[in-house]
Amino acid sequence: MSTAAAEHAPGAVPADGIAARARGLTKAYGSGETAVLALDAVDVDIARGRFTAVMGPSGSGKSTLMHCLAGLDTVSAGQVWLGDTEITGLKERELTRLRRDRIGFMFQSFNLIPTLNAAENITLPMDIAGKKPDEKWLDQVIDTLGLRDRLGHRPSQLSGGQQQRVACARALASRPELIFADEPTGNLDSRAGLEVLGFLREAVDQLGQTVVMVTHDPGAAAHSDVVLFLGDGRVVDRMEQPTAEAVLERMKRFDVIRSQYQEAPEAGEA
Numbered sequence: 674m675s676t677a678a679a680e681h682a683p684g685a686v687p688a689d690g691i692a693a694r695a696r697g698l699t700k701a702y703g704s705g706e707t708a709v710l711a712l713d714a715v716d717v718d719i720a721r722g723r724f725t726a727v728m729g730p731s732g733s734g735k736s737t738l739m740h741c742l743a744g745l746d747t748v749s750a751g752q753v754w755l756g757d758t759e760i761t762g763l764k765e766r767e768l769t770r771l772r773r774d775r776i777g778f779m780f781q782s783f784n785l786i787p788t789l790n791a792a793e794n795i796t797l798p799m800d801i802a803g804k805k806p807d808e809k810w811l812d813q814v815i816d817t818l819g820l821r822d823r824l825g826h827r828p829s830q831l832s833g834g835q836q837q838r839v840a841c842a843r844a845l846a847s848r849p850e851l852i853f854a855d856e857p858t859g860n861l862d863s864r865a866g867l868e869v870l871g872f873l874r875e876a877v878d879q880l881g882q883t884v885v886m887v888t889h890d891p892g893a894a895a896h897s898d899v900v901l902f903l904g905d906g907r908v909v910d911r912m913e914q915p916t917a918e919a920v921l922e923r924m925k926r927f928d929v930i931r932s933q934y935q936e937a938p939e940a941g942e943a
């Protein structure tokens with residue numbers, strides 16, 4: 674049918690206000706009896722210019738969702754768009770270019786190059802791509818992150834929080850459409866973690882960036898605009914304007930369901 678064809682045509686989904694979108698996103702690892710359904714027909718819209726947190730119990734599919742949305746992993750079924758570009762079905766070379774040009778990444782391990790100073794680390798992805806940074810933007814990022822007097826330092830001469838700020842600046846440097854952060858505060862003490870969350874918040878509020886962050890920490894999720902909760906490979910809930918308390922309460926409900934499931938069916942009476 675023509676409508677079905679239109680629905681599946683790349684670019685058919687309006688990009689306005691939506692930085693990334695998934696429909697029927699399914700990811701299975703392995704096959705046969707050992708197959709694991711990491712994502713089960715997930716529909717999700719990531720709003721542009723907002724800070725989205727992804728939470729859920731261990732193994733619920735958070736990292737898999739991030740990897741599939743970022744084109745780091747192939748999908749088993751369904752579709753993913755970055756803006757109005759359908760990325761499912763792109764060849765590895767096209768995906769590499771898309772990631773390089775349109776997505777920024779921050780990981781728990783900062784992934785900085787030890788022999789390069791902060792300034793060189795920040796612009797490395799752009800240097801590799803042969804692209805000139807927008808100096809005005811770069812200055813704004815460096816000042817927002819308070820890195821001006823650290824630019825000549827190597828990672829070993831920086832604290833953990835400063836290293837993560839450099840990783841944050843690197844993710845922002847090319848002004849990507851979307852930044853994916855996987856447990857960006859996982860390796861930091863609480864003060865440095867708060868600092869990095871504050872900077873991600875500023876990147877959204879002052880620089881207009883879009884951020885998606887996977888986290889286990891309700892306090893970290895409270896810095897976001899909206900939290901998506903995953904359970905067993907599905908988006909089971911969302912929370913606007915989250916507080917740490919509300920997120921913690923919501924997470925506890927996963928534990929209750931799990932313990933009821935593990936005890937016995939009649940545990941539902943409790």
Ligand SMILES: Nc1ncnc2c1ncn2[C@@H]1O[C@H](COP(=O)(O)OP(=O)(O)OP(=O)(O)O)[C@@H](O)[C@H]1O
Pocket residue numbers: 702703709710711729730731732733734735736737738
């Ligand atoms: N490469 C893989 N091969 C096989 N199974 C995998 C692979 N990667 C993930 N899985 C499985 O897929 C499911 C979802 O994993 P995923 O890492 O996305 O969860 P998560 O919510 O990010 O977990 P955590 O909070 O522990 O990091 C899990 O059951 C996991 O064991």
